[in-house]
Each structure stands twice: as C-alpha cells, then as structure tokens.
Amino acid sequence: MIDTHSHLFGIEFENDLENCIARCKENNINKIVLVGFSKETNEKAYLLAKKYDIFYPTAGIHPSEADNDFADQLKDLEIFIQNHTVYAIGECGLDYHYTKDNAGIQKKLFQAQIELAIRLDLPIIVHMRDATLDTVEILKNYQGKIKGVMHCYSGSLEMAKEFIKIGMYISLGGPVTFKNAKESKRIAKEIPLDKLLIETDCPYMAPTPFRGDRNESSYVVYVAKMIAELRGLSLEEIDKVTTLNSEKLFKI
Numbered sequence: 001m002i003d004t005h006s007h008l009f010g011i012e013f014e015n016d017l018e019n020c021i022a023r024c025k026e027n028n029i030n031k032i033v034l035v036g037f038s039k040e041t042n043e044k045a046y047l048l049a050k051k052y053d054i055f056y057p058t059a060g061i062h063p064s065e066a067d068n069d070f071a072d073q074l075k076d077l078e079i080f081i082q083n084h085t086v087y088a089i090g091e092c093g094l095d096y097h098y099t100k101d102n103a104g105i106q107k108k109l110f111q112a113q114i115e116l117a118i119r120l121d122l123p124i125i126v127h128m129r130d131a132t133l134d135t136v137e138i139l140k141n142y143q144g145k146i147k148g149v150m151h152c153y154s155g156s157l158e159m160a161k162e163f164i165k166i167g168m169y170i171s172l173g174g175p176v177t178f179k180n181a182k183e184s185k186r187i188a189k190e191i192p193l194d195k196l197l198i199e200t201d202c203p204y205m206a207p208t209p210f211r212g213d214r215n216e217s218s219y220v221v222y223v224a225k226m227i228a229e230l231r232g233l234s235l236e237e238i239d240k241v242t243t244l245n246s247e248k249l250f251k252i
Helices: 017-026 039-051 070-083 103-120 132-140 157-166 182-190 217-231 235-250
Strands: 002-006 031-034 055-057 089-095 124-129 148-150 168-172 196-198
Touching: 002 196, 002 217, 002 235, 017 217, 031 039, 031 235, 039 055, 039 070, 070 103, 089 103, 089 132, 103 124, 103 132, 124 132, 132 157, 157 168, 157 182, 168 182, 182 217, 196 217, 196 235, 217 235
Parallel strands: 002 031, 031 055, 089 124, 124 148, 148 168, 168 196
Antiparallel strands: none
16 A cells, blocks of 8 residues: 655654554555655655655645745755656645735746656646646646646545546545545545545544544555445455556656
C-alpha cells in the first residue's frame, strides 16, 4: 500500500518518527510519497528520503508561499530539482480560503510549476482549496501535456470527472471516512478505479476513528478500507489498484 501524500518530516513527528515508520510496515505500507511545499520542506523531504528507503520525495511551492518574490522561489526550486532526485513537483496549486488578494500571483506561480513539470517530465501534485474554477481553467490549458493528482480532493464528482479528462488522478484521504462526507463517498464509489489514489496528508485530516488527532501515514489503511466497503470490494483489491496507479504516476 502507498500513502501518496505525507508530511512526516514535520515537527509533529520529531519524537516518534521511527515508530510511525514501524507502524507503516506493520500495515503493509511500504512506500510513502513525502511531499515538500517550500524551500525548507523540500530539503527536509529529500534528506529524510536519503535516510529511509520507504520515502519518495517531491519538491514544490505551496500557494500559501506565493509572494512578489516568486521568481526567486521558482529559480531556487528549479536548481533544487536539477540537483536532487524528486518524483513530482508539488504540492502546488491555488488556495483562496483565507484570501484572494494575491490570486494573480498564485496563478502565475502555479502555471510556472506546471510548465516546469512538463519540461522535466514530472507529475504535479495539486492543492486546491476554494479555487475550483480557476484551477480547472488553468489545467485545461495544459491538457494532453500534464499528468498528476488532485490531492485530498474535496470537490464534486462532476468536477472530478473534468479533472480526470484533463489527465489527473483523484486522491482521497481521511475525509472519505467521515460520517457526513456524502460527496467524498459518492466520488469513492463512482470514479474509475484506474484514476484513484489514496493518501493521508498527515499530520492533517486524520480519518475516523482518529478524527481530530494527529494523522500519520499508517492510517492510510482506514481510507482504503472505507473505499473498499463503499465499492463492495476487498481491501486487497483496493490496495492492489491504488498501488499500481501510484507506481505508474510517480514512476516508483
């Protein structure tokens, strides 16, 4: 099983990272995509992946990092990727939850990372929060050229199908286990299995029965179990298909 979106390099895991990794292995989770989102976290993800072979690092610039100096950020990102092995660009994308005042800068930063991913033949990991229409509009401009994943997807089933047409996978995390997450459950039941990934986004968005606690990569099994239940399949079947999808997208 593969957790396709983890931040196990965070300070939340400083005291028990080894235990977290051990719990992953106990649950047959043998690959974790360790997702960077800033200059500091890109380096942390890479260094941790050098130490533990369970990790596959990525590098990107989160929309919350967008500012007027994004040209320098992009230059640093490209230099980093050229000199380090990473498996995707991201997470990157658009986030209008707290403010839209810098929407123009966010869009330019997002587009630049998409174009870098195309140039380097890497997938993109897309963060989208309260910005569905702008996200789909930007991605459509690169249809046929991009590959990637809508991480911790929280949009509608109808929009999920649009993202799939563009060339994206849909990744579901802890929210699909929440009692009232009707749309996430509908997506889990209806999107094509060959376009489905699973993740934790740890330390955030812990699944039931750990909702409200620190999330960790071993909990991805609860996401897989819920999807299996919703689709009337076995856990082993969901494990197999999401693992194959992850290996294909990230080339791991």
